[in-house]
Amino acid sequence: MKRKHITGALLTALFAGSAVAISAAAVYLSALNSGEKAIIESPARAYAAALALRVAKDASPPTAQTALAAVTQNAKALEHISVVVEPRSTKYRFLRKRRFLAANDAKRVGAVLNKQSPLDKRLYDAASSVRSAGKPLLELRSPQDSNLTVLAAAPVMREGKHYATAIVITAPKAPPVPAPAWPLFACGLALFAFALLAALFAPRLRHVLVLLGVIGMSGFSWWWTSGVSAAYTANLTHTLAGLQRTLGTSGSLDALSASPSPWALIIGIPLALVISLLALFGVGRRMAASMAEHRLAYTLLIPAGLGMALLVLLPFVYGLALGFFNHQHGEYNFVGLKNFVEILSGGDRPLSHPLNFYFTLGVTVLWTAVNVFLHVTIGLALALVLKDPLLRFKGIYRALLILPWAMPNYITALIWKGMFHYQYGAVNHVLEIVGLEKVSWFSSFSTAFIANVTTNTWLGFPFMMVVALGALQSIPGDVYEAAAVDGAPRHKVFFHITLPLLRPALYPAIVLGSIWTFNMFNIIYLVSAGAPNGSSDILITEAYRWAFQRGDRYGLAAAYALIIFVVLFFYSKIANRLSRVSEDG
């Protein structure tokens, strides 16, 4: 048997194996990261949250009887479930104590929480945390005693006020969920064996066999995922049934009905398919051949590649998936393309609204175009002036002019923010000296935009200047001599000789510069901060605000990021094509 075949088979198997591993990871993630982990693992948490939600919806708090009934009904499954009522008065000291409204230990109902007992202390602290957070909390671990982890604690509202807290401590082990590891592992092994055997004994049949494996595995992933969903749903149904029995109500609990399965479907299966298809088309075999041939090249690439994969690619994929989820109040819900629809439809805002996507896109494009134009013109002009070999002190000029590049750009941004200050800023001072009115720079779009552009131009022209200077030096002098002999006028020399010869050096700098400017977060964020009303925000600061300043909408921000990426990607593709055309022509 040829060695090449064996390596090829191993690699094909490796491909298939990694596909399985990825879908396994995705399925596992679906259980862990969807925010519904709590519910899959323990009906207790669902119970606490559901109780609180139910009660909050009805706006009728449980009486001692209903709460007690709810607790005893579930007491078999849940070890410590209690409803702790808030103190009745903040005024009188003796009334400022939390009491049990209900507990599965019937003796304690109505009793005051005893802060000396570790259990009561946990309950007391949990009630305080929920009260200050104002929302259900999951998994509050006790630093002292791991047995006293609060699995779930949820507020019970009465007339808009925090009335009581439903708390669940240390539930029994979760009902079994299909283990993600072994069936997928077995599946991977089978594929591995398939590929190995196929490559060894039937090189021609390999493709068919791998394809069979892929189809089998995708089907399996699908089945397994729906199994998880079913287990999850059964779990939830059971809990809800208990709840409905006790509270005597019916109805669905929307917040709890999101299924975790999309994770697996979105990431796992497509990725697995892509990777397996690669394997199918013989990428594995070819890679084996080329790997042996170019071992050194790949070895040299491994360190950088690993780092990039871990800290750039992985976050990128994660961000990609995040774009399909909605994150609000600590919960992720799968929403499909809703984020993208919300952005691309402008979100019901008129086109002139600062939060409308197309408005922001327009600002971003204008921002990039104006900046790059100014950078290139100023940089090129200075380079042409400084090029003159007879010019004195040119080293000094150059050294001084690149200072803005050397300065950290957040410092630059903050300095300029200070300079554009209405009352104390140097810019307004200059305007006053010249005899003009002071300008309130950040209260209208155009002036705020000008302030941003000024800052970024100051920051960015040295780079273009240095690139242009370098490129000018590489233009041979005899070209100009020839032009001088022919008596060509200056502007003609510039447009017909200098500019065309500069193009190959300037092109990548311009493309890179516009990508940087498009994503220039620091300047916008620190100088105008989007003022007024977010109108001077560009796409990236807009996305940042959605993620961190407007209610943690990570999903929407990720969708924004994806759109930014797509825009830039096509921009660079087009720019690349243009440069090729201009080089050919």
Added chain:
Amino acid sequence: MQQSTKMNRAITHLFLIIFTGMTLLPVALVLRKAVSPGKAFELTINPIPSKVTSEHFREVIGKTSSDGKWLFGRQLLNSTLIALGTTLLGVFLAATAAYAFSRFRFPGRNGGMMAFLVVQMFPATLLMIPMYVILSKLGLLNSILGLIFVYSTTAIPFCVWMLKGYFDTIPKELEEAALIDGASRIRIFYTIVLPLARPALAVTALFSFMTAWNEYILAATFLNREESYTLPVLLNSYVGEHGSANWGAFAAGAVLVSIPIVALFYALQKHLVSGLTAGGVKG
């Protein structure tokens, strides 16, 4: 003829002086603020201070935490270690990858280079959430090592492209001769290619160092203990959104933070032109 050339010269110089003056003004104002008393930014464009004081520098340098630890020293050390670590790691990773891209023709080469370019387009600010999750899983939050990893990977794409462009300009014949003499590829890389690429390496190192030394937003997110802050985080706290701005301390801090980076920049700037354009022209 003679007359008009002189006139031209004078006009050129006048233009350059005015432009340079305008460029330097913001820096001069910060220098002025750093040595003049008072917390507010002053309404003036006169860069010469009327009164000189060292109070702001003393305030910034002498800052201590609530339990009496010397904060500025700690933060300076953090910044220095992170920047040096990033430089070493970044240059090593970028040089090896760039050499592979420059010298070898292998399947995946174009795709790989494209990937290195494309990742520049994904807004780094938004990789923050997943990066945070990954770092916390690896236990690298609040640690120097974590930031070194993050910064060197963000600096790599640019460095790889630049170095690759420079390596392309080094004649292959040198290496071929050494190969015939029986030197190994790795040895050639270290003894022939790297020394020849010194200008580009210098620029790469400068770029990595600047990335790490100047970065604010990731540092502010991944570090949450005062003694593990880097200098930019400290600096922003003087004019941050909370409380009143202390422009005096900010200016003094800005001067302190900028001096090393500006000095380094000027020390390496003569390589900058050759390094950048070699990468640019061939890139």
